[in-house]
Amino acid sequence: MKNTLIAPSVLSADFANLQRDIEMINNSEADWFHVDIMDGVFVPNISFGMPVLGAITRHAKKTIDVHLMIVNPDQYVKTFAQLGAANLTVHLEACTHLHRTLQAIKAEGMKAGVAINPHTNVSLLEDVIKDIDLVCIMSVNPGFGGQSFIENTYSKIKQLKAIIAKHDANTLIEIDGGVSDKNAVQLVEAGADVLVAGNYVFGSDNPTATIAELKKITAL
Numbered sequence: 001m002k003n004t005l006i007a008p009s010v011l012s013a014d015f016a017n018l019q020r021d022i023e024m025i026n027n028s029e030a031d032w033f034h035v036d037i038m039d040g041v042f043v044p045n046i047s048f049g050m051p052v053l054g055a056i057t058r059h060a061k062k063t064i065d066v067h068l069m070i071v072n073p074d075q076y077v078k079t080f081a082q083l084g085a086a087n088l089t090v091h092l093e094a095c096t097h098l099h100r101t102l103q104a105i106k107a108e109g110m111k112a113g114v115a116i117n118p119h120t121n122v123s124l125l126e127d128v129i130k131d132i133d134l135v136c137i138m139s140v141n142p143g144f145g146g147q148s149f150i151e152n153t154y155s156k157i158k159q160l161k162a163i164i165a166k167h168d169a170n171t172l173i174e175i176d177g178g179v180s181d182k183n184a185v186q187l188v189e190a191g192a193d194v195l196v197a198g199n200y201v202f203g204s205d206n207p208t209a210t211i212a213e214l215k216k217i218t219a220l
């Protein structure tokens with residue numbers, strides 16, 4: 001049975017009750033905390049920065065999966081390691097020297113992730129696939145929670161899966177944006193290993209039960 005990892009996105013939490021929402025994730029069947037950092041330059045939105053991430057990691061008891069939607073991520077790699085990030089994901093579109101950035105992330109003891117926008121072809125990752133622990137396929141245009149899922153994602157997952165197999169790599173495939181019970185099973189069938197869910201979890205009446213449901217239906 002496949003153990004699909006579920007990563008609730010803190011972006012959709014109630015920031016006035018952040019500790020409560022962190023405890024909810026701690027006590028749920030969720031596997032990771034997905035934490036979105038936006039700079040208002042790479043994406044047209046600003047989320048939160050280091051002090052809030054530090055507060056999250058002080059209370060969180062699960063893997064901290066940081067998704068950087070920022071330009072020049074290299075200059076903050078060390079800081080994110082110190083703040084407790086276990087996975088650090090940068091955008092391919094924001095990295096001129098991606099190979100160097102991946103090595104810098106790993107040198108700080110973190111797992112190295114690469115996120116790609118909906119318009120970016122997965123084949124651009126082929127030459128560094130062995131160096132990537134996690135590919136985050138954006139299934140919405142990054143910047144906001146609660147957007148509609150882009151259907152072309154399934155075909156990107158299958159193409160990426162083939163590249164990973166061809167190179168005998170251990171890369172995980174994460175899907176971020178518009179994930180719900182409507183597409184979760186099909187995403188896992190296509191090859192997804194990690195599902196990020198923000199609005200679907202936090203917008204539901206019972207987030208703990210919604211996480212449990214996602215966990216259950218994706219155990220194929």
Ligand code: DX5
Nearest residue numbers: 009142143145146178198199
């Ligand atoms: C979007 C973020 C996502 C977002 C997902 O830029 O990277 O992680 O929080 O939220 P939903 O699940 O609501 O699309």
Ligand code: ZN
Nearest residue numbers: 034036067176
């Ligand atoms: Zn994200």
